[in-house]
Every structure is written in C-alpha cells, then in structure tokens.
Amino acid sequence: MISIQAVTKNYGQKVAVDNLSLDIAAGEFFAVLGPNGAGKTTTIKMIAGLLRPTAGRILLCGHDVHQDPISAKRLCAYVPDQPFLYDKLSGLEFMNFIADLYGVEGEVRRKEIDRLVDLFNLKDFVRELTESYSHGMKQRLVLAATLLHKPKVILVDEPLVGLDPHTARLVKQVFREEARQGASIFMSTHVLSVAEDFADRIGIMVNGRVIALGRMEELRRQADLDGKLEDVFFKITEGAQIPSHD
Numbered sequence: 001m002i003s004i005q006a007v008t009k010n011y012g013q014k015v016a017v018d019n020l021s022l023d024i025a026a027g028e029f030f031a032v033l034g035p036n037g038a039g040k041t042t043t044i045k046m047i048a049g050l051l052r053p054t055a056g057r058i059l060l061c062g063h064d065v066h067q068d069p070i071s072a073k074r075l076c077a078y079v080p081d082q083p084f085l086y087d088k089l090s091g092l093e094f095m096n097f098i099a100d101l102y103g104v105e106g107e108v109r110r111k112e113i114d115r116l117v118d119l120f121n122l123k124d125f126v127r128e129l130t131e132s133y134s135h136g137m138k139q140r141l142v143l144a145a146t147l148l149h150k151p152k153v154i155l156v157d158e159p160l161v162g163l164d165p166h167t168a169r170l171v172k173q174v175f176r177e178e179a180r181q182g183a184s185i186f187m188s189t190h191v192l193s194v195a196e197d198f199a200d201r202i203g204i205m206v207n208g209r210v211i212a213l214g215r216m217e218e219l220r221r222q223a224d225l226d227g228k229l230e231d232v233f234f235k236i237t238e239g240a241q242i243p244s245h246d
Contacts, residue, residue: 001026002047002153002184007056009042009208016042018208019056024186026152029179031187031195033233034205040188041081043205044155047186048078060153074102077151081158083142087131091122091141094130095148102149109148116144119174120167135162143171147178154178156187160194172198196229204236212236 002024009017017039024030032040045051047058049065049072058065063072085094092113099109117126120140130138139162146154154175160168176198179185189195195202202219204212212222220226223235 001061002186003059005057007046007053007058009046010054015208020210024184026184027179027182029176029185029198029200031189031199032203032205033195038205039208040205041157044157044188048076048155049073075151076153077146078155079142079146079159081161083138085130085138088129090129091126094141095145098145098148104149112148116147120144136164136167139163140167151183153184158189159187160191192229192233204233206237
C-alpha cells in the first residue's frame with residue numbers, strides 16, 4: 001500500500017504539493033486528476049523516490065521511500081508519460097536488463113518475458129533496437145517491463161499518451177487486473193473517462209492540494225451534481241486558481 005503522510009514539496013517559493021496526506025490500499029486503483037501544474041507529477045515522482053519531499057514522508061508497503069529506498073523500490077514500478085529506453089538495446093535486451101535490476105532469474109524470467117511479449121503484442125519487433133521504435137511501441141515495451149517483477153505498487157503518469165485505441169484498451173484492462181491481484185495503482189491522467197470507468201477512487205488536485213476525494217457517488221455529492229465525471233470535475237474546480245504549469 002501507499003501511505004503519503006503530510007507531504008509538502010517546495011521549489012523555492014513555489015509550493016508544488018501542499019501538506020498532502022493520502023492512503024492507497026492494496027488492490028486499489030486510484031486516479032488523480034487536475035490541471036497542469038496541480039502537483040500530480042511531482043507527487044508521483046516523490047512516491048517513486050525520484051524527488052525528496054520538503055516535509056513529510058512516504059511509505060510503500062511499510063518501507064520509507066527515503067529512509068529505506070532499496071526495499072521500497074523493489075516493490076514499486078514507475079511508468080512516466082515519456083518512455084525512456086536505451087537506444088542501442090533491443091526490446092528483449094531491455095527487458096532482460098530490467099529483470100537483472102529486480103533479480104528476476106531463470107525459468108521465471110523466461111516465462112514472464114514470453115508472457116508479456118505476447119500480452120503486449122511485441123513479438124514482431126522485440127529483437128530490434130529500440131531506437132527504431134515509434135512512441136507507441138516504446139510505451140508498450142516500458143509497460144511490459146514494468147510488470148516483470150510483479151510490483152505491489154504501480155505508479156503511472158499519463159499511461160495512454162501515444163497509444164492506439166486497441167493498445168489503450170489493453171493497458172486499461174491490464175492495470176485493472178493488476179489491482180484485482182492486489183497491486184496498488186496510482187495513476188495520473190487527463191483522460192477523465194479512464195478514471196471514471198476504471199478507478200476505485202478519484203482525487204481531484206489543484207494547487208498542490210486534493211480538493212475532492214472519493215468514489216464517483218461521493219464526488220457527485222460533493223459537486224451536488226448527478227452527472228458524468230467531466231461535469232463533476234468542472235463543477236468542483238470551478239473558481240479554483242489554475243496554475244500555468246506542472
């Protein structure tokens with residue numbers, strides 16, 4: 001599970017995340033929404049251990065991300081909005097590299113790579129250098145590699161950017177299945193329909209604060225509006241000061 005405890009992140013005078021406390025249970029699919037500059041990506045990077053909070057602490061399955069980073073990161077996977085690969089590695093070499101990092105060995109490695117290559121339809125190009133991949137191909141490879149070590153916490157920042165409709169649907173189904181098997185999913189997205197259709201709970205973030213949190217029916221009550229998430233989102237954020245960048 002993810003436990004965010006009174007976390008603040010400052011960049012000089014700018015407060016990017018403001019005293020955020022939030023718990024995501026095992027098996028929960030959580031989506032955070034908000035305008036650019038709301039603090040979503042900063043929050044995800046702090047959970048992943050890529051940024052250090054100015055104040056507060058973050059636990060992954062009981063391990064403090066900054067006091068015990070290796071134990072925490074062994075349980076975690078992070079998918080950024082822009083996939084990063086090593087151009088001179090093939091897709092298969094990249095997956096084996098990730099398996100090395102997480103200590104996935106032997107027959108377990110071989111079977112899991114074969115399963116994920118098949119699941120994400122990578123077979124036609126997995127032996128080619130990743131420098132030749134399109135954005136969508138890179139994203140599929142990164143998503144496949146993310147699941148190699150069976151993480152208990154999956155952090156995803158705009159996972160559907162650049163994906164064709166078929167792959168986008170597959171990705172949504174895969175994350176829903178991972179949650180069913182007990183993983184905690186923390187996803188940032190601008191695609192409101194994804195959050196509405198797949199998330200167990202939704203947080204709406206503005207100016208570094210979560211201003212609304214709950215299941216769809218709870219958000220509708222807060223907005224005093226019986227409608228789709230798009231309508232609820234705009235009603236809740238109406239009048240909020242929207243920042244200019246993330």
